Amino acid sequence: MSNNSSGEMSFLDHLEVLRWHLVRAFAGVFIFAVLAFIFKGFVFDTVILAPSDPDFFTNRLLCWLSTELDMPLLCINQEPLSFQNIKMSGQFTTHIWVSFVAGIVVAFPYVFWEFWRFIKPALYSKEVKHSRGAIFFTSILFTVGILFAYYIICPLSVHFLGTYQVSEKVENIVNLGSYIGTITSIVLAGGIIFELPIFIYFLAKVGIVSSEFLRKYRKHSIVLALILAAVITPPDVISQLLVCIPLIILYESGIVIARRIEAKRAKQMANN
Incomplete structure (x- = not known):
């Protein structure tokens, strides 16, 4: 039986409820975005x-x-990158964009919780418990x-892309917007990729x-993980393994999750 004890709601009623959940979710993102805008020095x-600084932990x-x-290739980012801004409003618009992304990242658990509150009335009591x-x-894996992306992939990518040269005559002076776009893309992609077991759970469900x-x-996934690791890391085995192994572990976790769901489904069918 559904948890919704208020009776059937019309389509417009559902839209109204969804609208307020979206408003609260956006408000959460906005609050953290404002805080990120204010504390720009820290951000x-x-x-x-x-990640481009030699004193960074990684x-x-x-x-x-x-x-x-005795592997000199492992020592990365020892020469700080030079950044430049070539647009009049470049730093200001970058400040706004980064603040917005920071708001999304920090508020993600709250945003996900708001969406869960929207679908909760349509779930059975047992489904609410699992949800x-x-x-x-979901929040833990995203974090x-x-x-992982920030402390492992970002420094490796910054080193590889920041030092790569087609010719010694071409100097790398990185555009600030390009650098920040790369970092934010990697970080958000890392959070999404680590949701793989959750995606597999629902797809198997x-x-x-x-x-x-x-x-x-499985072999195809390992090859893809190795290719990804080879692209974003320096040309040494240890760095590639640092990226590749977690991706393989996530995929294998998905197999275990799918197997457990199938076993549970088979047990329920046998009982019926």
Whole structure:
């Protein structure tokens, strides 16, 4: 039985309820975006520009590893990048855009919770219980994905793209907007990619994918992970493994999740 005890709602009533959930979700994003706009020193110097700095945690760690393992290629981002702004309003518009993205990232758990509150009345009591767990794991995976992208992929990508040259005659002076666009894209992509087990859960739940299908294309997923790691990391095995292994683990987790859903479905069919 549905949790909605207020009776059937019309289509317009549903739209009105959805509208207020969207308003509250946007308000959450707006509040965090305003805070990010106010504290621009922290957002830009401490967060956004940090992966290009030699003192960044990952850069210092990899340089220490390069000494311990005698692998000089691991020591990255030892020369800070030079940034430039070529538009009159470039820094201001970049400030606004980064603040908005920061608002989305920080407010993501709240935004997801608002959407869950919208669909909650249509769920059965048992489904509501499982949905609460989904909210928790979705938020955790999104956060872990962002941290992984920020601390692992961003420094490696900054080093590779910032030092790559087609000729020694061409100097890399990075446009500020281009750099920030790259960092924000990588971070958001990391958060979304780490939602892979959640996506597989829902796809397996509705029968679109199966554990057999995922096992069949396991080799393809490993190849794609290796290609992605090779593109965004320096040409050494350790850096590529740092990126590749978590992606493979996420895929394998999806196979386990799909298998458990199939086993549960088979058990329910047997009981019926």
